[in-house]
Amino acid sequence: MIGRKAAALGLSGVLGGVLAVAAPTATASAGTVRRAAVPYDYREIAVPSTGGVKLDGNVFVPRTPGPHPAVVFISSWSLEDHEYIAQAAKLADKGYIVLSYTARGFYDSGGGIDVAGPDDWADGSKAIDWLIAHTDVDRARIGMAGLSYGSGISQMVAARDTRVAAVVAMDTWGDMIQSLYANETRHMGVYALLNVAGRLTGRFSPRTAQIMDDFGANRNIPDLLAWGAVRSPGTYRARLNARKVPVFLSNGYGETLFPPNQLLAHFTGLTGPKRLDLSIGDHATANATGLLGVPSRTWDDAQRWFDRYLTGARNGIDREPAISSETAWTRTVERYRTVASMTKRTEHLDLGAAGSLGAAAPAGWAKPLPAGADSGATAGLPIISNGLQTFGIPNQVATAQISRWAAGVWTTPVLTATRRVRGIPDLTLSVTPSAKSATLVSYLYDVDAAGTGRLIGQNAYTLLKAAPGKTVEVPIRLQAAAYDVPAGHRLMLVVDTKDPLYGDADVPGSTVTVRSPSSLDLPLG
Secondary structure: OOOOOHHHHOOOHHHHHHHHHHHEEOOOOOOOOOOOOOOOEEEEEEEEOOOEEEEEEEEEEEEOOOOOEEEEEEOOOOOHHHHHHHHHHHHHHHHEEEEEEOOOOOOOOOOEEEEOHHHHHHHHHHHHHHHHHHHOOEEEEEEEEEEEEHHHHHHHHHHOOOEEEHHHEEEEOOOHHHHHHHHHHHHHHHHHHHHHHHHHHEEHHHHHHHHHHHHHHHHHHHHHHHHHHHHHHHHHHHHHHHHHHOOOEEEEOOOOOHHHHHHHHHHHHOOOEEEEEEOOOOOOOOOHHHOOOOOOOOHHHHHHHHHHHOOOOOOOOOOOOOEEEEEEOOOOOOEEOHHHHHEEEEEEEEEEOEEEEEEEOOOOOOOEEEOOOOOOOOOOOOHHHHHHHHHOOOOEEEEHHHOOOOOOEOOOOOOOOOOOEEOOOEEEEEEEEEOOEEEEEEEEEEEEHHHHEEEEEEEEEEOOOOOOOOEEEEEOOOOOOEEEEEOOOEEEEEEEEEOOOOOOOOOOOOOOEEEEEEEEEEOOO
C-alpha cells in the first residue's frame, strides 16, 4: 500500500510543520489528542463507506457542549486528509466539528479512484453519517468543502444529500468535459499530470483506468462524454437550486485544469446564495498558502461563508457583491454582482492582411498555417507557468521569436490609453482546412515596448470531420481575464496549430488557412 504521508509528492515535510502547530500532542486515552491550550480534541479516524471501503480521516471536536455546526473536508487529488489541518483548527477554535477524509482510492483510504463519481458521492454522505453517530453535531448545520478534487465532490454530495446546508468549493469545476475536452480538444498536459499523480499516489478503479487509457489514446469519445457529464456539478445544478444551497466557488484566471469559462457559466446558473472568488494564477496556486494557515483572501471568505450559513453570523458576506475579482498586475480586487456586469462594452477588432488588429480590414487576404507546427507562442507548463503569476512572475514570451511561418500574428497600434480587459474575449476565424481535421490554438498577449509578450488568455479549437477546401467560421472563446493593458503597450493575437498543453488533430503535410473576414471582440470594463 502507498504510504499515507504523501512522501512521493514531498508533502510530509510541509504538512508535518503544520501538524506540529495545529494538532495537539497525543495522550494514551483512546487515540484522542488533547492540549489545554486549544478548545477541542483531535483524533485519527476511519469512516466506513460503501463496498466495505474505509476512508482514512481525522476529526476535530470542540470540548464545549453541543450541538455544534460541522464541516466535512474532502482531500484533493493525490493529497490526503491532513491537507486541511490548519483551516480545520481555525474552524474548531470557533466551535465547529471538522472532519477531513482522504478520498477513496488514495493512500490509506480503500477502494479505487472513482474521479468524483457515484462512489465518491456516497463517501461524502457516509462521512455525515459518521458525524451523526459519533459526535454531538447539529444535523441542520453541516457544510461540505474541498479544494480541487474535493470541491467538485462536495458540490455533488450537496446536490444529493439534503443534510448539506452549505458548500465551499475552491479551485473547482462545473463542467468536467469543458474542463478536459472543450471544443473537442483534449487537454493533454493536464491529463498527463492527473494520470501520473493518480497512479503514483492511489489506485484507479477498473472503470477509471479504462477512461484514462481511452482519453490518452483518443478513443471511445462518446463514452468519455457520458462519463464526464455524470461527474459535472452543473449536471445537478437544478437540485442545488431547488434547495437554494449556499454555494461558494473559487477559481484562477490562469487555470489550466479547470479553466474559468466553464465555471463562470456554472456560477451564472446557480440561483441560491452564491459567491465567486477569482484570483490571478493557476490551479490552487492562490489558495495553497491558506492550507498552511497563512492569511488568504479566499480562505477568509470561505470561513465567513460557513459562519454566515452554518452559524447565522451577521457578517455581511451575503450582502456583498457576489463576485470578487483580482486584476493582473495591479492585484486590486474588484467586486461585481453578476458575470455580465464585469464587461461594460465590447471593442471590435478586425484581423488584417498585414498583421494589423483593429481597423476595418480589406477583404481577400489569407494566411496559410502549416498543420502541427509549433510557432513558439505557448500556453506554458500546466500549473507552473500561470501559477507563477500568483507570485508576480508573468507567463511571457519574446514575441520576435514567434515564427511568422508557423503562426498568424496580428498586432494593434501602440495603445494611447489603458485597455481594461474584463471578461471573455471572443475570436471569430474564417478558416479553410486542406484535410479532414485540424486544430487551432489562439493566444492573446500584452506586448511592451521591448517586444515581451505577457499572456492574457488562450484557448484551442479542433475541427473534426471537416470538409477539405471548404471555408467555415470557427468561434473561439479565449479564457476569461481581468487584465489591464497599459498605454504604450500593444495587443497581439497569435494563431497556430500546436501547443503541448493540447492534443491536436493536425494531419501532417496539411494546412489550415485563416482568411478574411476574421475578428476579435475584446471585452472591456
